[in-house]
Structures are given as C-alpha cells and as structure tokens.
Amino acid sequence: MLNWLGYLIFILSVAMAAGGVVLSSRLRNRYHHEIFSTLIYFQVFIFTFGFYGIWGQVVIKAFLSTYISTEQLVRFSDISRLLGLPFLVFAWLMLLQFSFGISGRKNSNWFVLVFLLLNFSIIILVGYFIAKTTALKPLSLLRYYFISMHFLYSVLSSLLILFPGKGKPIIHDYDSKRIGSGILVIMVSQCIPLLFYSSQPYVAIIFTFAFFAGNTFLPIYLNYGTLFTVFTSVPDKNISFEDFCKKFEVSPRETDIVREICNGLSNKEISEKLFISLQTVKDHTHRIYTKINVKSRVQLIYLVKEHKIL
Numbered sequence: 001m002l003n004w005l006g007y008l009i010f011i012l013s014v015a016m017a018a019g020g021v022v023l024s025s026r027l028r029n030r031y032h033h034e035i036f037s038t039l040i041y042f043q044v045f046i047f048t049f050g051f052y053g054i055w056g057q058v059v060i061k062a063f064l065s066t067y068i069s070t071e072q073l074v075r076f077s078d079i080s081r082l083l084g085l086p087f088l089v090f091a092w093l094m095l096l097q098f099s100f101g102i103s104g105r106k107n108s109n110w111f112v113l114v115f116l117l118l119n120f121s122i123i124i125l126v127g128y129f130i131a132k133t134t135a136l137k138p139l140s141l142l143r144y145y146f147i148s149m150h151f152l153y154s155v156l157s158s159l160l161i162l163f164p165g166k167g168k169p170i171i172h173d174y175d176s177k178r179i180g181s182g183i184l185v186i187m188v189s190q191c192i193p194l195l196f197y198s199s200q201p202y203v204a205i206i207f208t209f210a211f212f213a214g215n216t217f218l219p220i221y222l223n224y225g226t227l228f229t230v231f232t233s234v235p236d237k238n239i240s241f242e243d244f245c246k247k248f249e250v251s252p253r254e255t256d257i258v259r260e261i262c263n264g265l266s267n268k269e270i271s272e273k274l275f276i277s278l279q280t281v282k283d284h285t286h287r288i289y290t291k292i293n294v295k296s297r298v299q300l301i302y303l304v305k306e307h308k309i310l
Contacts, residue, residue, distance in 0.1 A: 002201055009205050010055065013212040017047040023219035035101040035170060039218060042094035045087050046215050053084035054208055078138040082127050088146070089119040092153040098218075099157040103176070105165035122149075147191045154187035174302050175226045182221065186214035225295060244304070248291045257284050261297050262304050 020043045028036035060077055068076070093115055100107045126145055130138040162180035169176065193207035245255040253274075260270045267285065271278045285297075294300045 005205060006058070006201075009208055013050065013055065013208065016212045016216045017043075017050065020047065020216040020219045023216075023223050027219065027222055033170075035098060038094050038098045038101060039222070042091055042098055043215070043219065045091035045094060047212070049084055049087035049091060050208075050211055050215075052087060053081055054211065056080060056084070074138075078130055078142075081139075081142050082123070082130060085123050085126070085142075085145075086120070088149075089116070089123070092119075092149070095157050096153060096160070099160035102170045102179075103160050103164040104169040105160065119149075143194050143197065147194055150187060150191060154183050158183045171226055172299070172302060174299070175221075178225070179218070179221060182217050186210075186217055190214055241304075250288060250291055254284050254288050254291075257281060258288055258300065258304070261285070262301050 021040065024036060024040040024043050028040060057077055057080070060080060093112065096115070097107070097112075122145075126141060129141055158180040161176050161183070164173075164176065171179070189210045190207065193203050193210060197203045197207065241259065242255070245258060250258060256274060257270055260273060265273065267281045268278055271281045274281075289295060289300070292300060292303065294303060
C-alpha cells in the first residue's frame, strides 16, 4: 500500500512540476513581462530541489542500500541533501524578486549579492556542523534549516505583496491579499509536517505532496484568478460609466448588464429585469469579461468601484 501511494505521489509531483512550468511559460508568452520570467526561474529551481533533494533520497536508498553499508548510505544522503540546498537558495531569491516586481518595487543589484553571500555562508556553516558535530543529527539540522529559512523568506515575500511599494503594482489589492495570504498558508502547510517528521513514511508523503502542490499555487492563481492592472487598458479615474464602457467597446446591452452586476444582481435577476434569457445574460457576461480583461464579477465590480465611475 505504501509503495503504491509513493508511486502515485511521484506521478503527481511530475505532473504538478510540469504544469507549474507550463503555466508560468504561458504567462510570459501572453504578457511578455520580465516578472513572469522570474516566476519560471522560481518554478525551475524549486522543483529541481524537489526532485533532487526529496525524490533523489528515495532513489539513493532504493539503489545503493544493497551495495554500501547503512552508515555510508546515511552519510551519502546527508551530503547529497546539502548539495541540493543551492537550488533552494536560488528559488527563494527568485520568489523575493518576483514579490518585489509584482508589488511595484525595484531592488538593487546589491540585494542579490548580499542575499547570495549570506545564504551560501549559512550553507557552508550548516555543512561544517554536519561534518563536525554529533550532538545534532544532520537530517534534523537540515530540517530546521529548511523550516527557519522557508518561514523567513515566505513571510518576507508575503509582506512585500501585501504592502505594495510606491511604484505601480501589477495586480490589484484584491489579488495582493489573496496571493500574500496564500504564500503564508502554503508555507505553514509545508513546515508543519517537517516539525513532526523523524522517519515516518506517511509524514514524508504528506510533506512531499504539500511541497509540490503548494509551489503550483502562483502560476495557477496568476493564470486563472488575477486581474493584471498593468496589462489592462484602464481609463482615467472619475470618468463617467458610459465612457468606461465605450473605452472597452462594451455594447449598450452589455453596458446594462455591467450596471446590474455592479448593483449586486445575480444572472437570474438580471435576466428577469432586462427581459432576456438566462443564457443570453451568461453569454453577454462572458464577452464583457473578455473585453474588460477580468475573470469574475468580483473583479469587474472592484475595477468599476476603484475608478469611481458609478
């Protein structure tokens, strides 16, 4: 049972990693913005660590356990985990770079240099303790390293997104709250299993699933849930509602539907008020979303209210 569950999680890991990279590439090809190149790099580095640092240990134990002693196997696993940490460092750097960019901030080259120097110094220090100390098991030391650093950079990324800088953010406040909160929730879901892990296979499976699933959150949400203000041809604030609709080439009938959506009416209520079929309302609504570049009525209402056009 455990083996089959492991096979299933591995297949899901491959699928989620491939899906995350593909969705990130779709964003870059659609919008041609450097922030999505950063997102791709984050996906590549974090999933490389996932397969090297997590699934690589499974491969090592499966193929080398019959050829080398248990002590040598443990030592080899510890060294391979340590060598996988640079992928994790670059993934965290890309996450921070992404958070800077999407919140409208700019960071200097000094930030990248200081970040890399600090983190590789920590990795060298961790390697020194693994080689010299016997008071703490290497696996426990690496586990605490991941939890503490992942907590630190996830919180920092979340704060950068939740509290935008003086520049123009790429996303609305509505999406900033969701993405910032989502990063924190994912961090917690990944760290909690590690806090209780020693050698239990089921806990390892839970962590592995949370790791790969959690790191697909950003490309999935950005593809299907976000309104990108920098790519939306938004008119000036305080214009009339009619001018707003003309700006996006919304027809008179669609304009009526936009107005009723902003008044809080459901599709069924709109169909009854305007004396049109429910399917016609749905068809018009879909075209409205496409023209205005939103993905839901919540985003549509937010956009209208933000620009004070009602």
